[in-house]
Amino acid sequence: MNGAQALIRTLVDHGVDTCFMNPGTSEMHFVAALDDVTAMHSVLALFEGVATGAADGYARMAGRPAATLLHLGPGLGNGLANLHNARRAYSPVVNIVGDHATTHRRYDAQLQSDIETVARNVSTFVHTSESTVELSADALVALAAAVGPPGSVATMILPADVSWSEGGVVLSGSGPTGPLVGTVGAVPDEDVLDAAAAALRSGETAAILIGGQACTGRALDTIAAIAAATGTKLLAETFPARLERGAGRPPVERLAYLAEFTALQLEGVRHLVLVDTKSPVSFFAYPDKPSDLVPDGCTVHRLAEPGDDVGAAVLALAELLEVNERTAPRQAAATPAHPTGPLTAQAVCQALGALLPEDAIVSDEGNTSGLFAPGATAGAPPHDWLCLTGGAIGQGLPVAVGAAIGAPGRRVVALEADGSALYTLQSWWTMAREGLDVTTVLLNNHSYAVLNMELDRVGADSPGPRARDMLDLGHPSINFMQLATGLGLHAARAESAEEFTEELGRALTTPGPSVVEAIIPSLL
C-alpha cells in the first residue's frame, strides 16, 4: 500500500469520505488511489477556491469535515480566501496540500514555495508529512485538530514521494481521535453563570447575542426560551455559519452589517450576554467612528466562547433561571404574496419567501441586494441560512456546492450577487457535473453596490467619476445567463417580477442545478 492509499483509507475509516479537489502533477498518486479506495467521494473543482469553500459548506451542513486536495503553494493561495471564511465559521476542514517530493525541494523548481507559511494564516494545525509510514498517524492528528472543538482548518502538506512510496499503514479507529469524536469543550464557571443569570433577572435592558453552535438545535431553542422568559432581546451575530430559522423555529434577528444600525439594535442595552460569539465590532473602521459596538456602560458577559460546550452552558443557564426550552417562542408560518411589476431586489426576495421549500438551505451572499431576504423568508418553511462568515466574497457559490453534497436531498438556494459571484463562478460547473440541487438566484445590478455605499461612508470627499468607475460592473455588462449556459447549466434571465417568480418556481422544483438571473436596479 502506498502513502496515498493509506491516507485515503485512514480518512474514510474516520468518516472523512468526501474530498473537494483541484489536483496537479504532485497529487497524481492521490488521484490514482481513488480507484483503490472507492468509498472516497471525490469532487472536481476548476479552481481551488471552489474546493475550499465547498469543504466549508459541507462541514456546516454535515457536521463533519471534508478533505480538500490542492496543488502546491499557488493552489493553496487560490484556496486561501475561502479557508479564511471556513476559519471564521469554525468549520472543520482537512486541508491537504500536495508538495514536491522531499528530494526535489532543494532544487527550487518553478513551483517551489513556502507552503507552511501561507497555510499558517488560516490553520490551527500545519504539518508536512516526511514519512510514508507515519502518514496515517499524521492524518489522525490533523483530523483531531480539525474537529476541535472548535472546528478549524488543519493543513496536511503531502510531499509527492511520501504519497507515492510503498510502506503505508492504516491506523485503526483507536487512533488518537477515534471516529470523529472531538474533545469536550469547557463549561462556564459558576460565577459566570451567576452573573449572566443576575443580569438577565436584573430588570435592566439586556440582550443575548448568539453565534456558532447556539444558532441551531436544542441550544437555539433553549436560549430563545431564556430570552423570552426574561424579556431579553435575542440577536444573532451578523454572519452566523448556520442559522436555523423559518416557521416553527425561534425567530432571531441578526445584528446589522452597518454599525449605524447595530447602534440602534443595541441602544440602551446594559447587559450583553455572548453565547458562542465574540463581542460585536464594526466590520470595517471608519474615520471618527468607534470600532467597538458595545454601548457605553454596557457589561459584557461571556457565557460561552467558540470551542466551549455551548449546549451545556445554555442548559445550565436555563436551569438556573428555571426556564424550559419548550417555552421558546415560535415563528408563525407566513409567506409573502407573489410579487408583481418591475423586478427589484425586494421583489426577488419576496418571491424567494413565497417559494422557498421546506428544509431548504440558503447560502447567502446577496450583499446589498439580499438585504430584504431575511425578512421575506422569516415565516417560510423551516430552513437553514449560511452566511459570509469571514467577509471574503466569493464564498456563496462554493458553500452551496458543499452544502448540497453535505445534505443530500435538500434544495440549496445560492443567493448571489454579480460582484461576488465572479470570484468563484467555476462553482457552477461542479454543480452541473455533480447534478446538485442548487438554484442560484443571481442578483445583477451591474455594480459593486456595497462599495458605492462604502465609498460614501468612509468619508471620502465627493467621490469623482474615476472612483465611481472602479465600482461599476456595467461596462461591458455581464450576462450571467450566458455564463451559466457556457458552464453547462440550465439558466434563465428575468426582467419582471412575474418572470422571475415563474423561473424561480421552475428552478426550485426541477431536479439539478440552474441559474435564474434577476436584472435589478442598484439600491444605492
Add this chain to the structure above:
Amino acid sequence: MNGAQALIRTLVDHGVDTCFMNPGTSEMHFVAALDDVTAMHSVLALFEGVATGAADGYARMAGRPAATLLHLGPGLGNGLANLHNARRAYSPVVNIVGDHATTHRRYDAQLQSDIETVARNVSTFVHTSESTVELSADALVALAAAVGPPGSVATMILPADVSWSEGGVVLSGSGPTGPLVGTVGAVPDEDVLDAAAAALRSGETAAILIGGQACTGRALDTIAAIAAATGTKLLAETFPARLERGAGRPPVERLAYLAEFTALQLEGVRHLVLVDTKSPVSFFAYPDKPSDLVPDGCTVHRLAEPGDDVGAAVLALAELLEVNERTAPRQAAATPAHPTGPLTAQAVCQALGALLPEDAIVSDEGNTSGLFAPGATAGAPPHDWLCLTGGAIGQGLPVAVGAAIGAPGRRVVALEADGSALYTLQSWWTMAREGLDVTTVLLNNHSYAVLNMELDRVGADSPGPRARDMLDLGHPSINFMQLATGLGLHAARAESAEEFTEELGRALTTPGPSVVEAIIPSLL
C-alpha cells in the same frame, strides 16, 4: 493631502502610473484619490489574480513596475498564484494590500488576518505603513526593492487610517531610488569569465542556457553570436519571462518541459554556461528519476545570475572570445501555409504561424496543445513570447491584459487552454472594458490533458476510471464562446482548420479583444 493622495502622487512621480486593482472598503480612500491624481491609470479586475498577473505582464513588456491594489488578506490570497509567477519572472511589482485601520486591528474583525505572513512568500520586501507622513518614503523604498535588480514583488501593506489621514507629503524625485533607476548588478569575476571562455573554446560539447535579461535585445544578439562563433548549442530556459524571437532575430530553442526530452537536448554536453538562469531541474519529481537535469560529468559555469549585470557579462565574454554581436545568426522569414481539414492543436498553431502580425506579443499558456506553437511561429515576423514562469496556471490571460497595457499599439495573442483559462477567466471582462487588442486563442480539448500525461508519467499503476474522471473537463462540456460573450467580448467557435484560420484572421485584424475557441481532440 491625505495618505492615499500622497502615495499615488509618489508612485506617479516615479513612473508607476498604472494600477491593477480589485478594491474593497478598506481601499476606498485610495480609490477616491484617483480623481485627485488623474495621471494614475487604474484598471479594474473582477478577481485579484487578474490584477497581479496583469502587473506581471505589464512589467515584462514596459520594463517598469505597475502597482496593484488588493483587499486585505483574502484579496492577497486570491492574487498569490500570479505573484508567485511574477516572482519567478523577476518582474518588478509594487503590490499594495489594503488593511484595516491600525486602530481596528485589536478587535479581530471578520476580515482580519496576518497579511505580512502571506505576503512574505512571494515578496522580497514586506512593510506595513504605520504613519501617513512616512507613506511616501515607504513607497520609495518599496519601489527600490521592486526594481532591484533583479526585479521582484515588493508588498506595501496600507492600513485604512494611514490612507485616509491628512498629513501626507510627497518626497521628490531625489528619494532613495530616483526615477526608477535600479542599482547596477554585479559583473562576473575574471576567473568565471576565463573559465566560461575556455569551456567554449575547448572543443568539447558545450551549451549555453539563457534566461531573463539574456533573452532580449543586445544581450541576446551577443550571446547568440558567441554560440555561433564557438559552435555551441544555444538554449533558453523552459519558461522565459520574455523571449524575443521571429524572423531576423537569433533563433533559440527552449529547454523542453519534459525531462525525457531535456535529457536529449543536453545529451553529451560537457560544459553548460548559464546566463541569467538557474541550473536546469525537472519541473516535478518522478519516482526513480533524477531531478537534476545536468548530465553526468558536465561542468556548470555561472556567467550571470538573476540580478547580475547580464549585459556587461555577455559583452565581456564576447570581448574575450573576440566575437562581434553583429555576427549573430538570424532566423529566416518563413510562415506555414494556411491549414486545412479537421481542426487539431497542430492546425491551430500552424494558422497562428501563418497569421501572426509583426510586433505581436504571445502570452503562452497553451500547455500540451500549444506544443507546436514555437515551431510554427519560428519564422513569423518578429514578436515576443511570454511564458508561464512559475508554473502556476491561470497566468496567461492576466499577463495578456498587462502586456497589452504595457505595450500599447501591439497585438497580443493569448494562447490559452481550457483547463488553465478557467482559473482567471475574469480577465476577459477587463480586456473588453479597456478595449485591449488581445486575441485569445482558446484550445478546448475538454480535459486537463497535461495531467493525463502526468498521471501516466508519475508511475501510478494503471489509472482507473475514477482517477481519469478527475482530469476530465468534458462533463458537462464547457462552451467558451458563451463564456466570452457573457463577459462582453466578441467570440467565435471553430471546428475546422479553415473556420479557425478565417476567424483568427478576423480577430487579429479587428481592433479590440475577441476570443476564438478551437474545438480540438486531446493530444493525449
